[in-house]
Amino acid sequence: MQRDRTDTDSTCSQPLRPSHPSHPLHSCIPCIDQPAGAIHSFRESRATVILPFDEAGTGRPIVLLHARPTNRSMWRAHLPLLARAGVRAIALDLPGHGDAVLPRRHETTPWTDVLDTLDHLGVDRFVLAGNSLGALVALQVAVTEPQRVQGLVAVGYRPHDMKPSSRLRTAWDEERVALEADDIEAAVRAGVEAWISPKASEDVRAQAAVMMRGQLVARVAYGEPKAAADPLGEDPGALRALTVPALVGVGAFDMPDFFEGGARLSDELKAGEVAVLADAGHLAPLEQPAAFCALLLDFVDRLPAQSSERPPGTDRRVAGSGGSRQADLEPVDRDADRQRTPSGLHDGAGRPGLRLR
Template sequence: MTLAHDVAGDGSALLLLHSTVCDRRMWDPQLPALAGAGFRAVRCDLRGYGDSPVPAEPYSDAEDVAELLDTLGADRVALVAASGGGRVALEVAARWPSRVSALALLCTAMAGHEPSAELRAFGEREDALLEAGDADAATELNVRTWLTPDATEQTREAVRAMQRHAFMVQLAAPDVAPIRAEYDLGAITAPTLLVSGARDLVDFGQIATRLAAELPDARHIELPWAGHLPSIERPDEVNEILLDFLRVDS
């Protein structure tokens, strides 16, 4: 299955992978800036998000992404990814290092990370609400957790719509487990930018700090104002950070 996607601009290929709180619409503020800077910017919906259906059999997000790159004829690509999309980007960059020219990760998740008590409590509360059939309350929990109090109501409504849609699609489908592949983060060769938010859950700053120390060519920026979704809350500021990095490393 080819992931739902759209393309803007011409030039070097760049793929945007969304947070699992959102879908590809989260990149609305980034797409014009990246296309205008000379990139062929592609954004896709991972399975069970946006316009990509839930799979009927075991699947791999990373292999879906590799298949999408093949479909697009993109032998080499820069990856920009947020949160759960960052976990997918790390796997792609580790399994197919020659295909990734640069890696920009915003508040990224990481396979194997031991969650903090706060993150575990969030997951348990979300699960309980969904098991009780209260997707609206689970959606509001996500909006409160992942956006700062400074977020505009327009931003909150955008995240609310994306998260609730994902819940509705996923809850209506059979539960299918993803395929967990073995890979070594030490295989990553792409220059890497790690962005975290000082107002996010501690887990994501910890992950960024660890990856900055472990990856061969990586640097970490912590944004003092940011929560978990900085590209949505202050897009112009994040666009500038991304373009500064990508222009150097593309």
């Protein structure tokens, strides 16, 4: 399943002015007094969206895709860690989040928006790392252009057709009730309690609250972007057909839905053991940036080498992770883990699980 790739340098691109939802999508409207949002260019009657991004470092590109209640600033602690490790880290705002807040329009295709943005940045092949919604979009990108994806890391994934647990249903209901009462702050508090672990620092909780507040305000103002037909739904066997190396993870304090969803995804991708990030909830990378970077870089180091050499002077250790990444991986007592998490988190070879300190 491939999309048409077009030249991203040959036509105009202007920020679409968010305060003018009445303007037709095919117009390029200069943004004067509003924050810059996604850039829209148009080629052969098809909208090309260049998503807002931050990047740091040089080397193998790693594309970071954020969770639904957050935005690309979720990765602000990760960018310098990854850059120092000798990779090019690129964090994107997905449509409807952060600076990519859009007026109401017919449909969005986040997976093609990601690919168009990477074309714009001159990135041909890359590793994808996504959390929650970002994990879903990473999978959609992978099945759309699998030849471009060198590796895939998905944390906190749950297929949408899976019946929600009572805990997940409660989280949704508490947010809905708060929004129906026009109480954004109550919705933010409910989101922090649902998606952040009790082990998280006050700084992490505050950062999560800021991102969630922004996302909720934008959703109330503009509605949620309507996604086009999901490429994962078009072919039920698309994930099993992927041959890209993959790693699936979950936060130790996450809801059971994401343990079960992670186990199912790992089976489909033939990814082996599900990595459990200790002392973290659903937004595990946000809560444990050094540990997540250690896990991610260890995975990347196992991928086939690129043609280019690693930039000189780079240090593949992650600052704050206690030295080498391998030293930060400790065996999990699976018998003890099964007492509080769903089964199916070990592979057929019976290899020990890994938990990140």
